[in-house]
Amino acid sequence: MSHTNKIAYVLNNDTEETASPSSVGCFDKKQLTKLLIHTLKELGYDSAANQLLLESGGYQNESxxxxxxxxxxxxxxxxxxxxxxxxxxxxxxxxxxxxxxxxxxxxxxxxxxxxxxxxxxxxxxxxxxxxxxxxxxxxxxxxxxxxxxxxxxxxxxxxxxxxxxxxxxxxxxxxxxxxxxxxxxxxxxxxxxxxxxxxxxxxxxxxxxxxxxxxxxxxxxxxxxxxxxxxxxxxxxxxxxxxxxxxxxxKYIDPNELVPKGRLLHLLKQAIKYQQSQDIFNIIDPDDDASFSSPPHRINLLQDNFSHDLTVTFQEWKTIQDTTDEIWFLTFSPNGKYLASATSESSRGYFITVYDVEQDFKIYKTCVSLSQSVLYLMFSPDSRYLVACPFSEDVTIYDMNATSLPDASATDSFLLYPSTRLSPMDSFKLDTTTYPDDTESSASSSSRPANANSNQSRVWCCDAFHTAERAGWMVVGSPDREAIVHSLTTKESLFSLKGRTCIALGHDENISGRKSIDPAKVLYKPTSSNGNWQYVEDDETFPRVHDVKISYDDKYVLLMTHQGVIDVYDFSGFPSKEELSKQTVDPKNFLIPRIARLDVGKNMTCISLPLNTTHQGFHRQQISESQHLVLVSLQDNELQMWDYKENILIQKYFGQKQQHFIIRSCFAYGNKLVMSGSEDGKIYIWDRIRGNLVSVLSGHSTVMSNSTKPMGKNCNVVASNPADKEMFASGGDDGKIKIWKISRN
Known part of the structure; x- marks a missing residue:
């Protein structure tokens, strides 16, 4: 008997095979066979597939x-x-x-x-x-x-x-x-x-x-x-x-009746991705299938696939230095076309520089007519308007589509490029005397604005609503205990949260000693989650607001307070532009419910929401797994990640230095990474989910300017490009803006 015939004889007379069970471990033998037959046909081995079909007793891949x-x-x-x-x-x-x-x-x-x-x-x-x-x-x-x-x-x-x-x-x-x-x-x-x-x-x-x-x-x-x-x-x-x-x-057919196309290859990809995910240096990117489609790269299926090298690299791509002043704030426009930069006080005056990302970061606009340094910048969701919050009481608004007009008589003749000069299209102040809640108790020494001789409140932060129903609206926050909904289009303040809030409690929470509120007086949209809520009076002094964020579906407004807490308000029932124009609802007659309070318990410097990668106009897209996350920077060498809807602390990030200054952080790389500046001039980058530090970049260093003022070495801010997940920027005390690129190995 030949060697080949012996093999055939053994295979055909294997008693273990004839007595084999209907499963292999936890896997169904019939399903395994159907999967093999299907894959053999996809690979072009039709005769082998037919032979296996005969030997298995006729397991059909489709009915x-x-x-x-x-x-x-x-x-x-x-x-x-x-x-x-x-x-x-x-x-x-x-x-x-x-x-x-x-x-x-x-x-x-x-x-x-x-x-x-x-x-x-x-x-x-x-x-x-x-x-x-x-x-x-x-x-x-x-x-x-x-x-x-x-x-x-x-x-x-x-x-x-x-x-x-x-x-x-x-x-x-x-x-x-x-x-x-x-x-x-x-x-x-x-x-x-x-x-x-x-x-x-x-x-x-x-x-x-x-x-x-x-x-x-x-x-x-x-x-x-x-x-x-x-x-x-x-x-x-x-x-x-x-x-x-x-x-x-x-795709509609039951997989038990029709093996899905490419099923075995799909299972292999899942297995390899899982193996790679066990490495703490692997940055998980479900959208990246380059390793499975690149011809030069071959994956060994005969062994486990582990790598102890970082799967992404961070490269300094460009350095911009148009000033020797400290870079305090950076933000990309939602469409990724612009990068706006604000600096500290300058002997040359106060201005905002807007760079054109698509034109190699050439200066696009130089926003002028500012009386003090800018603390906060925000682009509107359509990327047309830039809102600036300086130390002064003026909120200044610029139109990126407006024509730049050089002015020889202007006092800002110091501009590097006078042709880029852009004046504000509008500005406004918050008048604290216009709201009915300024009672004697709320105007006591504990709640009176620091600039008590003025009727205006300072505005240190703002954020815009994102949906079409509230297009052109934003919430501005003040350290003088104010948070107001303001309309950019009608140039009027629509609603003040101060004195117009209540507390939402679950059905199992104790409300004894609290004054109940009639739900009819509360602006909320009934859902399965808030159907059992009870509303009680909010008798606390309205907090000092240092940062504000609005969820991308406009349902929630988050206020970061000076008191070490983040208050979350439900705005789902707030009237739309159409309802306000028809005067069917007057929000000043209702209350906004506070649905959560994140008790951080430490001094916070900023909060950030996950990036929204959809940037074509106004939208309603949610951000799936990370839609209710908020990143908190603490003045205690620490960052925290919270689920603000469930009021749960999810992760902590350590390594960066932050004790004396405002250091800003952000989400990055499709929300897979978290990054922050640091008082040692470096950029610290963590895996968002695991919390482990994946890289430290030497970003900004101590320098001496031409003036007698010594420069620090803080990296004050990092900002991600929402339209290009591989790009982020950093700004420091050395006056440099650095553009970075992320690439997969």
Missing amino acids: NHIQTFFKLIKTGQFHLINWQIVCSLPLAHSSPLRSEWLQRLLIPTPTPATTSLFDHMLLQLQYLQQLMSSVNSSTCSDAEIATLRNYVEIMILVNRQIFLEFFHPVTNSASHKGPHTALPVLYLRKILKNFIEIWDSLLVSNDQFLNEENIFNPETTLRELSTYLTNPKLTAQLNLERDHLIDAIS
Whole structure:
């Protein structure tokens, strides 16, 4: 017997194999076999896959129903696709359709051979329309509606393909130049549009069965198909479009009935990413698949993949030094186009420099007419306006789209580039006498502004609302115990939190000794989380506000106070611009609930929210895993990460030096990193989740300027570019702005 035959004999007569269990460890043997067969076919080993199929007893990768359905698509026999075939597909995470629904959809109607495809699909649409008359969300479960919606989506995908194939006519005659425009237009209007309208009506809010990977937007789909009418050349090759249709429908199918495309490779990627995640020097970036797609890089599948090297590097890319004054504040615009810089007091005057990031950081605007040093800068969400909060009582606003006008008579002739001179478009002060809560008690020595001889409050911080409903609004905070909602467009103060707040308590919290508040007087939007809240009077003196942040969905306003706490207010019920314009709600007659208080207990210098990478105008996108995080810089050589909604301290970061000055920190690299300046001139970078220090950069050093004033070596501020996760900037006492780049090894 030859060696080969011996191997075959042993394999065929292995008693251990015949008596083998139905599982291998915790894995199902049938699933493993199906996965191997599927992968062999994807790799082109069809004969080996067929041999394994025979030896395993015929484990099919897809059921007969699925094979029949996909064959109809590949051969273009769409006139044979009906609700009976579609509803026979086994869907993932779905419940069976009601029997009475199936009876209405699966009406046996033999279609004559002469019936057109248009009439056939019109009949399927009519069956669905008849069914929808009995579908009611109040009597049907979300799971039932989700199943019906998935089948409707599959039928829409099929009809979309039918529509596209109008632009690939069968060339029965040489004179045929292309499709008649009337038929695609009619099909889109009479069939596809009605299918999509029904699908839209089946959407369930907060649907736990909604698969984000599979749904498509009806408005986008209609716009896309309408584009094909005007430019039919956009359609791809016929076979390629049918393959895409099969791939799209495959995502709806139960994986136990159809092995997902590339499943084994996907599992291997997950395993390698998990192995790499165990290394504390690995910066996890789920969006980065470069290591799996780079041809020169080969991953060894025969051993574990660990690396003890830092997976990202930080490189100093550019140094800007247009001043010898200390850099106090840096901020990128939301669209990443501008970088604004504010300096300390200067013998040349006070101004803000705005750099054009896209033009190699050339000076774009020099904002003038400031009477004192600027403590805080903020760009509006559309990146058009820059708001400056100086030491003085004036909040100054600049329009980045305005034309720069040199002024020979101006006192700021010291400017390096007079052609970039930009005057304010507006400025305002907070008048503390205009609010009714300035009672004798609130104006006592403990709460009176430090500049008590003035009726205006200083403004040291601000942040803008982000959604379209509150576009042009911002919250300004004052160390003189004020926080006010101000409109940039109408140039008026809309609401003062001082004296207009209450405290929200859970149903299990003790309210004894507290004065209850009628919920009708509270501005809040009822949800499942606040349905059991009780509201009590807030009898505390309004705090001194040193920093303010607004969540990207505009639901929460965070005030960092001088008292060592961060107060979180629920603004979800605050009226929109439309409601205020119609005067349906007067917010001055209501209270804003404080839903949380983060008891940090130490002196804080700034707070930061995660970066929002969507920057095209106004938006509602949330930031998934990190949407309720706030980073706190402490004057105690420490940073803290809190979940402000749950009032939980999540992580602490140590290493940087901060005891005497305001040092600012930020999120970076798609919110995977946390970074901060330091009083030793260095930049400290941590892994956001683990809290370990991953790098320390030598950023800024002690220098002596041309003046007699000695310069410190603080790195006062770091700022990330929200439109380019690989870019951040730092500013220090040496007057330098350094631009840094992050790259993966």
